[in-house]
Amino acid sequence: MGAAAERDPSTSSYYVGDAFYRELVEAFTDWDRDELAVADPARRDAARAFLEREARLLDRKRYEDWLALFAPECAYWVPGTPERGDPRREITVAFHDRRQLEDRVYRLRTGYAWSQSPESRTVRSVSNVELFATDDAGIVMARSNFHIAELLDGDLRHWAGWAGHRLQTAADGYSILAKQINLIDCDRNVRNPSLTL
Amino acid sequence: MTTQQKPILPERVFDFDALVHEDRVHRSLYTDPAIFDLEMTRIFGAVWVYLAHESQVPQPNDFVRARLGRRPLIVVRDSNGVLRALYNRCTHRGATVCRQDRGSAKAFQCPYHGWTYLNTGKLSGVPWPEGYSCDFSRPEFNLMQVPRVESYRGLIFATLNADAPGLIDYLGPVRRPLDEWLDRHPGGALEVREANRLKFNGNWKLLYDNSADGYHVVFSHRSLLMMENRFQEGDGKGMSYYKDSPDTGPVKLYSFPNAHHFKDKRDAIPKRPGALWAIEGLHPGMEHYEAALRRDFPDRADAFLDLASSEPVNINVFPNLHILGNHIQVSEPLSVTETATTWYGTAVVDPDGELGDALGPVNALRMRTQEQFPTFGEVDDLANFEQIQAGLAAEEDAWIYMHRGLGLPERYSAAGDGTTIGPATDEVFMRDYMRVYRRLMQTEPNIAPTRDVS
Numbered sequence: 001m002g003a004a005a006e007r008d009p010s011t012s013s014y015y016v017g018d019a020f021y022r023e024l025v026e027a028f029t030d031w032d033r034d035e036l037a038v039a040d041p042a043r044r045d046a047a048r049a050f051l052e053r054e055a056r057l058l059d060r061k062r063y064e065d066w067l068a069l070f071a072p073e074c075a076y077w078v079p080g081t082p083e084r085g086d087p088r089r090e091i092t093v094a095f096h097d098r099r100q101l102e103d104r105v106y107r108l109r110t111g112y113a114w115s116q117s118p119e120s121r122t123v124r125s126v127s128n129v130e131l132f133a134t135d136d137a138g139i140v141m142a143r144s145n146f147h148i149a150e151l152l153d154g155d156l157r158h159w160a161g162w163a164g165h166r167l168q169t170a171a172d173g174y175s176i177l178a179k180q181i182n183l184i185d186c187d188r189n190v191r192n193p194s195l196t197l
Numbered sequence: 198m199t200t201q202q203k204p205i206l207p208e209r210v211f212d213f214d215a216l217v218h219e220d221r222v223h224r225s226l227y228t229d230p231a232i233f234d235l236e237m238t239r240i241f242g243a244v245w246v247y248l249a250h251e252s253q254v255p256q257p258n259d260f261v262r263a264r265l266g267r268r269p270l271i272v273v274r275d276s277n278g279v280l281r282a283l284y285n286r287c288t289h290r291g292a293t294v295c296r297q298d299r300g301s302a303k304a305f306q307c308p309y310h311g312w313t314y315l316n317t318g319k320l321s322g323v324p325w326p327e328g329y330s331c332d333f334s335r336p337e338f339n340l341m342q343v344p345r346v347e348s349y350r351g352l353i354f355a356t357l358n359a360d361a362p363g364l365i366d367y368l369g370p371v372r373r374p375l376d377e378w379l380d381r382h383p384g385g386a387l388e389v390r391e392a393n394r395l396k397f398n399g400n401w402k403l404l405y406d407n408s409a410d411g412y413h414v415v416f417s418h419r420s421l422l423m424m425e426n427r428f429q430e431g432d433g434k435g436m437s438y439y440k441d442s443p444d445t446g447p448v449k450l451y452s453f454p455n456a457h458h459f460k461d462k463r464d465a466i467p468k469r470p471g472a473l474w475a476i477e478g479l480h481p482g483m484e485h486y487e488a489a490l491r492r493d494f495p496d497r498a499d500a501f502l503d504l505a506s507s508e509p510v511n512i513n514v515f516p517n518l519h520i521l522g523n524h525i526q527v528s529e530p531l532s533v534t535e536t537a538t539t540w541y542g543t544a545v546v547d548p549d550g551e552l553g554d555a556l557g558p559v560n561a562l563r564m565r566t567q568e569q570f571p572t573f574g575e576v577d578d579l580a581n582f583e584q585i586q587a588g589l590a591a592e593e594d595a596w597i598y599m600h601r602g603l604g605l606p607e608r609y610s611a612a613g614d615g616t617t618i619g620p621a622t623d624e625v626f627m628r629d630y631m632r633v634y635r636r637l638m639q640t641e642p643n644i645a646p647t648r649d650v651s
Contacts, residue, residue: 017486088560091392091542104573188394189396190395
């Protein structure tokens with residue numbers, strides 16, 4: 001097995017270290033500044049279409065297609081406080097790397113994840129999409145608000161918040177380097193948070 | 198001042214001898230709002246209840262909100278450094294005086310009419326006092342507070358009951374696993390670092406029933422066990438040691454006096470450095486930090502990695518504290534059918550610098566190892582608790598069994614201190630705690646909140 005295969009992020013986690021965390025925290029600090037906003041309607045529309053498709057894939061539970069939206073070395077981060085903090089120092093609602101995102105999907109597919117058995121139904125809305133430039137011409141940040149209506153065990157309930165997507169631009173669209181999901185109730189006790197956000 | 202509070206309205210009378218049997222309990226313990234109300238007095242008002250960890254209030258004037266049963270409290274380290282549990286309830290009209298979850302304050306001013314209290318609970322001023330004929334220097338206008346607040350090695354407990362035994366006596370032999378859990382950390386020290394915060398639509402006792410239950414693990418957590426072992430040849434990660442024949446295995450259940458219990462899984466792990474790390478599930482950054490620690494600390498890396506790993510214990514202190522892995526899990530009854538359960542993450546703080554530069558990597562790993570179970574395991578338990586609550590709507594099918602092991606004395610051994618030791622999947626701890634519960638529910642505690650600031 002070659003070095004590249006040994007470091008397959010689906011089976012190992014060599015890329016999540018101090019440098020990765022530090023850059024991640026920095027990338028998600030003070031990034032949605034007016035002077036960085038991307039005004040080009042075509043680019044904003046492309047970002048909006050990407051986020052809407054992501055929402056649809058999750059609503060349709062096309063998890064493998066959803067995973068394909070992420071870069072091989074990626075992060076899915078649901079902070080546990082509105083201040084977000086440093087995941088090295090504190091507990092988050094969820095912090096997944098590539099392997100753990102695949103774990104999440106694997107668990108849902110076992111048929112024995114009782115918190116999602118029967119699976120909840122969701123309808124997601126994405127709105128207020130804004131795009132922000134970064135120091136790296138190949139990377140943009142998207143900010144969007146989300147609302148998820150979820151039918152769980154016969155009860156209709158709601159999740160709300162905003163997401164930050166760190167997106168690598170490519171000829172054929174985007175791949176997600178990191179997705180930060182900021183729930184408005186991130187520091188409150190919530191019932192059955194087994195939904196994929 | 199310790200005056201017993203008498204209920205003003207008559208209470209319904211329950212026959213707990215008829216509701217709690219040796220082998221089973223009646224569904225109304227989980228469904229009847231009147232029993233729940235009585236529990237807030239006779240359980241949560243009678244025993245030592247866990248409130249917070251000292252690292253949440255490290256400095257004088259620091260506070261964090263908590264609940265004792267449903268009573269809203271401010272746990273504060275007052276300006277003199279004394280730990281107090283103040284009622285978050287203005288003496289005047291009843292409004293909460295503190296609405297921040299945590300912070301630092303020398304005084305609390307009620308936002309409604311401006312009555313102001315020092316963080317000792319003493320009333321320091323009311324607006325336009327000339328409109329009153331009373332003497333506000335009398336203690337009757339101070340904030341009410343819990344009369345007995347004590348820390349056991351950083352774990353802050355309080356009781357309203359003037360007749361409760363001392364905290365050390367109340368804990369009794371559960372102190373041994375608590376001490377061992379604390380002592381595994383350098384300097385015996387740790388800090389709370391945020392939490393996974395959950396709740397479920399079910400009675401609080403469903404969680405306590407489950408807390409040392411080794412019977413549910415391979416069923417309720419089947420998806421987690423499959424996930425943790427998806428790259429393994431055979432099982433080996435996580436709680437796989439429950440599979441096959443757990444009752445003849447090394448996992449032991451300890452049922453202690455005063456309704457505490459302990460499931461000890463440590464003997465399922467080989468006694469060598471790195472053995473705990475070897476059964477950890479797969480978490481972000483594992484390979485990175487393990488390689489770095491092995492490079493930088495070749496002789497100590499295994500011990501450091503074990504410190505980042507989940508300690509295989511469930512230590513349960515009645516009625517609301519659960520030490521699981523590296524978590525301080527606290528349950529809070531919200532109503533007869535709603536319970537909050539907060540999994541506080543803990544970090545190694547290393548007061549004497551024993552870890553050196555390994556401290557950051559150890560905690561970076563430890564945060565991730567702690568998130569996994571609440572995210573991929575506890576959610577399935579809570580779904581099952583909710584479905585118990587749903588099933589209990591069947592009024593005629595009135596009994597809940599907890600008789601696994603009953604009538605099979607060969608399954609148990611006894612320690613001299615009132616401890617019963619049994620096999621991994623046994624329900625003896627449920628029967629023991631329900632016996633304590635029955636006694637408590639038949640006894641009016643000497644609830645004696647105070648307004649004296651001494």
